[in-house]
Each structure stands twice: as structure tokens, then as C-alpha cells.
Amino acid sequence: MKIINKNVDYALRSLIHIAKENGQVVSVSNLAEREKISKAFLRKILQILNKEKIVNSIKGKSGGFVLAKIPNEIFLMDLINIFQGKIKLLDCFVKKNICPQKKECILSKKMEKIEKMLIFEIKNISLASLLNGDGKDKPI
Amino acid sequence: MKIINKNVDYALRSLIHIAKENGQVVSVSNLAEREKISKAFLRKILQILNKEKIVNSIKGKSGGFVLAKIPNEIFLMDLINIFQGKIKLLDCFVKKNICPQKKECILSKKMEKIEKMLIFEIKNISLASLLNGDGKDKPI
DNA sequence: TTAAATGATACTATATTAGTATCATTTTGT
DNA sequence: ACAAAATGATACTAATATAGTATCATTTAA
Ligand code: SF4
Ligand code: SF4
Numbered sequence: 425m426k427i428i429n430k431n432v433d434y435a436l437r438s439l440i441h442i443a444k445e446n447g448q449v450v451s452v453s454n455l456a457e458r459e460k461i462s463k464a465f466l467r468k469i470l471q472i473l474n475k476e477k478i479v480n481s482i483k484g485k486s487g488g489f490v491l492a493k494i495p496n497e498i499f500l501m502d503l504i505n506i507f508q509g510k511i512k513l514l515d516c517f518v519k520k521n522i523c524p525q526k527k528e529c530i531l532s533k534k535m536e537k538i539e540k541m542l543i544f545e546i547k548n549i550s551l552a553s554l555l556n557g558d559g560k561d562k563p564i
Numbered sequence: 565m566k567i568i569n570k571n572v573d574y575a576l577r578s579l580i581h582i583a584k585e586n587g588q589v590v591s592v593s594n595l596a597e598r599e600k601i602s603k604a605f606l607r608k609i610l611q612i613l614n615k616e617k618i619v620n621s622i623k624g625k626s627g628g629f630v631l632a633k634i635p636n637e638i639f640l641m642d643l644i645n646i647f648q649g650k651i652k653l654l655d656c657f658v659k660k661n662i663c664p665q666k667k668e669c670i671l672s673k674k675m676e677k678i679e680k681m682l683i684f685e686i687k688n689i690s691l692a693s694l695l696n697g698d699g700k701d702k703p704i
Numbered sequence: 705t706t707a708a709a710t711g712a713t714a715c716t717a718t719a720t721t722a723g724t725a726t727c728a729t730t731t732t733g734t
Numbered sequence: 735a736c737a738a739a740a741t742g743a744t745a746c747t748a749a750t751a752t753a754g755t756a757t758c759a760t761t762t763a764a
Contacts, residue, residue: 427653431752468754482709483711486708486763487761538682554670555670570721570723602722605722627730629741
């Protein structure tokens with residue numbers, strides 16, 4: 425049971441890659457080759473990131489993508505929300521008001537606590553925090 | 565994106581239910597009706613729990629299921645492992661040794677930290693801990 | 705003017721999750 | 735004895751999510 429899917433992983437790796445180019449335009453061909461990811465698949469991901477204004481696209485020959493925000497304004501949580509939807513540890517029936525045990529349910533309370541913790545930790549991961557320590561980037 | 569699936573939720577709810585019967589045999593018909601869950605679906609779940617020795621089955625008329633362990637020896641983590649496999653926050657390519665960024669990857673380190681935290685918290689949830697405070701059960 | 709890029713979108717394939725159905729076997733209660 | 739009610743085993747279907755491919759249109763720098 426994996427929690428983060430390939431779209432998110434590839435999106436993140438692409439963003440790290442683009443960030444390291446310091447504003448230079450990066451094409452999908454370039455990215456795909458260097459990251460060993462299918463070009464067609466990566467294109468789709470970058471197109472979504474463009475629509476979501478995480479990156480800006482430059483059309484035409486020698487076009488490609490650049491970051492639309494600075495790295496400390498891009499979060500892993502954004503990517504998860506875009507590609508996988510909101511994180512729900514347990515898709516609890518309390519919310520749908522149909523659970524016969526809801527009045528006395530300790531599970532839902534415990535789960536909500538853990539869910540909050542998980543979300544807090546993931547929210548804390550910015551693109552910038554993933555670049556630090558690498559050398560090529562400027563710490564923020 | 566929900567993390568815990570219906571098998572696990574239903575299994576847990578069934579176990580809570582069975583635990584509250586204090587050793588009395590509970591049939592799937594009974595469970596299904598009281599929890600408003602499809603009987604055929606629940607049967608399959610209970611059969612798996614039986615194979616995994618979480619519950620014991622009693623065959624024949626007036627048969628059903630009882631817990632095979634005491635509630636503080638049954639963990640949510642067991643159910644997740646049985647029905648969804650091992651929790652992996654990020655199914656990282658480092659483990660498969662094919663990631664071009666692995667040497668300098670901060671993401672995988674951060675993810676491992678969060679994954680450990682998540683697993684620790686979930687490991688901490690026993691069936692007993694979900695019964696406490698209800699009144700019908702004996703705290704352990 | 706053409707090569708190389710993105711935009712938009714439709715399509716296919718695979719895996720996971722959810723749910724149903726059937727027949728065999730066991731055992732209690734009458 | 736025997737029918738009713740339960741589980742065991744297993745095969746099947748349906749729905750959804752994930753992963754990946756393909757195509758045509760448009761843009762633009764070389
Ligand atoms: S049993 Fe608890 S966790 Fe499960 S659906 Fe009901 S309220 Fe939610
Ligand atoms: S980029 Fe990091 S997290 Fe992603 S596969 Fe490579 S090592 Fe793992």
C-alpha cells in the first residue's frame with residue numbers, strides 16, 4: 425500500500441530539477457531523458473502543473489517550463505492535493521452520518537489526531553526544503 | 565485519496581462488535597445486520613481474519629466468530645498489513661536502486677521520518693484502546 | 705519554413721478496491 | 735433423521751484509480 429503515487433513523485437522530481445536550473449527553461453524532453461521517465465507521461469504532468477500555476481510554460485521551439493513560484497512557496501501538499509486529492513486517513517462514515525457507532529467511536533477521534541499530524545508534517549515540506557544542502561541552490 | 569480502505573474499516577468495526585459480546589459467538593448475519601454492511605462482503609472479511617488467526621470460527625448452525633486473541637493483542641496495524649499490505653508513504657526508487665537523484669535526495673529522508681512516525685502511531689492503536697471508555701468492556 | 709516545443713484531449717492498459725454468487729461442508733435444534 | 739443455518743473455499747463481476755500512450759493543433763525560435 426503506497427500512499428504517494430507516481431504523478432506526485434515525478435512532479436516533485438521535475439520541480440526539483442527545474443529549480444536547480446535557476447530560471448532556465450527546461451523542456452520535457454530534457455527532463456524525461458535525465459530523469460528516465462516516459463516523455464508522454466511527464467508532459468501530461470507538466471501540463472497539469474502549468475494549469476495549477478505551479479510552473480509557467482513557454483511555447484514554441486526552445487520552449488519548456490520554469491517555476492511559477494519561488495521554491496519555498498511550493499509544497500508537497502499542493503502536489504498531493506492536485507494529483508491525489510485531499511488526504512483522508514480513514515474515510516469515516518461519521519462525516520456521511522451513517523455510522524451506527526458514531527456516538528461512542530474512539531477510532532475516528534484517534535484517526536483524526538493522526539491525520540492532523542500527518543498533514544502537518546507533509547505541509548511542512550516545501551520544494552525549498554528539498555533543495556537545501558544540495559550545494560547548487562541558494563538556501564532560503 | 566483515502567488511506568484506509570473498507571476492508572480494514574469493516575474488519576475493525578466487526579472486531580469491536582465481537583469484542584463487546586464478551587466471548588459470545590457472533591454470526592456474520594448478525595454483524596451484517598447490525599452494522600448495515602453487505603453480508604457476502606463481510607463474510608469474506610471474516611474468513612480472512614480467521615485464516616490470519618485474529619478470530620476463530622465456529623462452524624455449523626448457531627456458529628459464527630469469536631476473538632482469537634485478547635483485544636490488546638490485536639492492532640490496527642495488523643489489519644492494514646493483512647488487507648492493504650505494508651505502509652509505504654513513498655514507494656521510493658532508492659530501494660529499487662534506479663533513482664538518478666538518490667545520493668542527494670532529501671525527500672526520501674524526510675519521507676522515511678514521517679513514515680516512521682505514522683507507523684508508530686498506528687502501531688499504538690489496539691482493539692483494546694478502541695474499546696476503553698465505552699462502558700461495556702473491561703479496560704486493560 | 706520547418707523543427708521542436710507545448711495545449712488539449714482521447715484512448716488503452718493495469719492494478720486495486722468493492723462487491724456478488726455458488727457449491728461444499730459442518731453442526732445444531734427439532 | 736433431517737432441515738436450517740452457519741462457515742470454507744473459490745470464482746466471478748463491477749467500479750474506480752493509477753499508469754501510460756497517442757494524436758492533432760498551435761506556437762515560436764532558429
Ligand atoms: S466506526 Fe468509527 S471510524 Fe468507522 S465509520 Fe463509524 S464513526 Fe467512523
Ligand atoms: S527522487 Fe528521492 S524520493 Fe524520489 S525516487 Fe529518487 S531517491 Fe526516492
